Amino acid sequence: MENTAPAKKIMLSGIQPSGDLHLGNYLGAIKNWVERTEEFDNYYFMADMHTITVRQTPADLRRRTLQQLAQYIACGLDPQKNTLFIQSHVHEHAELGWILQCYTMYGELSRMTQFKDKSQKHSENINAGLFTYPSLMAADILLYQADYVPVGEDQKQHCELTRDIAIRFNNIYGNVFKVPEPYIQKVGARIMSLGNPSSKMSKSDPNGCVFLLEKPDDIMRKFKKAVTDSDTENCVRFAPSEKPGVANLMGIYSSITGKSYEEIENEFAGKGYGAFKPAVGEAVVETLRPIQEETARILADKAYLENVYKEGAEKASYLARKTLRKVYKKVGFVER
């Protein structure tokens, strides 16, 4: 019988295996991917090619790439329902990446916030790849004709440049690429550092950052020490500009438990930060416990992991090849 169900829209995203995954990556990106599994046709990858724009130790990069894959699965991404792959296994990313560099302007790349930040942080290694990174990211997305790109707030600028590149290319050659949209949720899109609620939680600030594989005692200690506010009110109330630390903790608690800010205020009425901070810590520990156990179990099964990334690369290549063939033809390359 012919399958008459309408094709699902395509969702695609990636994370660089440049450090261990943290609560910001989970609440801002991965949790959102898991919740949307049934609704879309999903492609998620380890962006290892992006990672070498900053110098890496090869053995660490290899270990973190596989660990990240195990964590994707442990967080709930079922490999039967999501195509999970390693970017460098699908060579079309590099090939389309080159072509799209020829359709990306110097001025556009110079305006990218991530390039400005990273070239300040790594001033000894401002390489060409760090600069043209957004053209490769556009290739990652456009190869799969993705409809939606679920990311945290900080990646919005790169997604917008991807749209501009797709539109520019389509205007010259006809309708080659689907023009994608960023998919940014309201709660969790920007988790802030526990030590400094005015900067985002990031792996480069390990004190303010909770890693997914961190020990429960360490997680509890970080939450108990979390910066709340300097007033003496000692009251759990959602007021982001007056009490950014409390608002951040409420955002984390809300994202994990599904409770609204009002419900959280009621739950902790009259109890103060002394009760609130460990309660958020415990909710995080309980959410991460099964993820940590699953990650250890999956990592021990190398054959299973290998099977997942090989099948993933095969499925991803199928779509990527189709788009690249079309692009080669359009720009005038002779067919081999």
Ligand code: ATP
């Ligand atoms: P860095 O520490 O170098 O800034 P990172 O921890 O932000 O890196 P990325 O690989 O850049 O990690 O991000 C992976 C995904 O997680 C992206 O979709 C990004 O938007 C999201 N993300 C990262 N940090 C946060 C955060 N604090 N809150 C919400 N989402 C986040």
Ligand code: LTN
């Ligand atoms: N630039 C992203 C990682 C990334 C990505 C992508 C995200 C690379 N390619 C394609 C979504 C879609 C980052 O630094 N977090």
